[in-house]
Amino acid sequence: MTSYQLPSSGLEAVLENINLGVVVVDAECRVLFWNRFMVIHGGRLPDEAVGRSLFELFPDLPERWLRQRVRGVLTLGNLAFTTWQQRPHLFPFSGTRPITSQLSSMYQNCTFFPLHNGQGEPLAACIAVTDATDTAARQLELERLNALLEVEKEQQAKLIHRLEEAQAQLLQSEKMAAIGQLAAGVAHEINNPVGFVYSNLNSLRGYIDQLTALVDGLQAQVQACGNAQLIEACEALGRTSDYAFLREDTPVLLAESRDGLDRVKRIVKDLRDFSHVDNGEWQLADLHQGLDSTLNVIWSEVKFKAKVIKQYGELPPVQCIGAQINQVFLNLIVNAAQAIVEHGTITLRTGTLDDRVFVEIQDDGPGVAEDLARRIFEPFFTTKPVGKGTGLGLSVSYSIIERHNGVLSVSSPPEGGACFRIVMPCRQPAPS
Secondary structure (H helix, E strand, O other), X not given: OOOOOOOOHHHHHHHXXXXXXXXXXXXXXXXXEEOHHHHHHHOOOHHHHOOOEHHHHOOOOOHHXXXXXXXXXXXXXXXXEEOOOOOOOOOOOEOOOOOOOOOOEOOEEEXXXXXXXXXXXXXXXXXXXXXXXXXXXXXXXXXXXXHHHHHHHHHHHHHHHHHXXXXXXXXXXXXXXXXXXXXHHHHHHHHHHHHHHHHHHXXXXXXXXXXXXXXXXHHHHHHHHOOHHHHHHHHHHHHHHOHHHHHHHHHHHHHHHHHHHHHHHHHHHHHHHHOOOOOOOOEEEOHHHHHHHHHHHOHHHHOOOEEEEEEOOOOOOEEEOHHHHHHHHHHHHHHHHHHOOOOEEEEEEEEEEOOEEEEEEEEOOOOOOHHHHOOOOOOOOOOOOOOOOOOOHHHHHHHHHHHOOOEEEEEOOOOOOEEEEXXXXXXXOOOO
């Protein structure tokens, strides 16, 4: 077999010394020409390479792919290209920058083109190999840096989100602390006068009983004396003062007043219980009592907007931070009342799910659209007009339930309105 003859010695010198790998092969991928670049990196002299198959010289070459590429170039007479991104190491050459580069293999761009005879017929295929290691190193380093930037960007986004949540929780905590201090102060100020009014009312009831007994005794003595004129005068005084009505109605008034004071005492107790927002201890709590006390505290916000229906199931004591759970109840009930346009119904529903409990707060307002439901627990997100809401209540509530290893979700039932559902364990898992 004869080697392919180059047109001139000058061109051959150029091909020998150019900083490109130049390999000429026939249709069977036998080497016809092998320049100095290939000698340096391939480790074989031209006499050792010419006439031999590329796959004999380089057993790791992708034989099927390379044969198809050479056959396509010779058949169609077109150029073909491969880049280092597509096939980084066509030839298994070591890296050209072993000290400065982190790449241990040569990254290559290859061009395949046909060589024609005098009649324009494709005679052989030339493979020009370009060392793209420096370009690849810069590109890979840039990609590595971009990947690091993306990671830092994600971490920064997470940090910003955590900062927003922390700010939201801080603002809400400060708000609740202020409300708690105000409630505690109001409860204390109310409790003092209520105490002595309650005591005085009991004393007054005793005094009235004694006065009634005295008047009844005097009337009996007058009747017994037989003096008609005195008896008539006493009866006239009784009619003038409507003594019979007073004697009948006074105990009723005292009983109603005492019931009113009992109600005030219950409200004050609920205020004092709810005001302990800084109590961060995990305790076994009665969620029904928490719902009731919270409802009493915000009753003025609810009573003009909704009728409250309680559908309480059997609940065991739940391990939680009671003040925080009450804060969640407050946020959800107030939101339910504010969602109702004119007047509606708020349903409080509780029950158990194996070792978990659930609390549902449902209103019959306009409901929550699907696109809003995905964002409703985000910090500072609100559907209320500007100045009407901070967008913190639901976000803080979500975080509180999450810290209790529970789930807070929202749905729009078929009957309408919105239903916020809390599911949390009866006992918290042991810290790992």
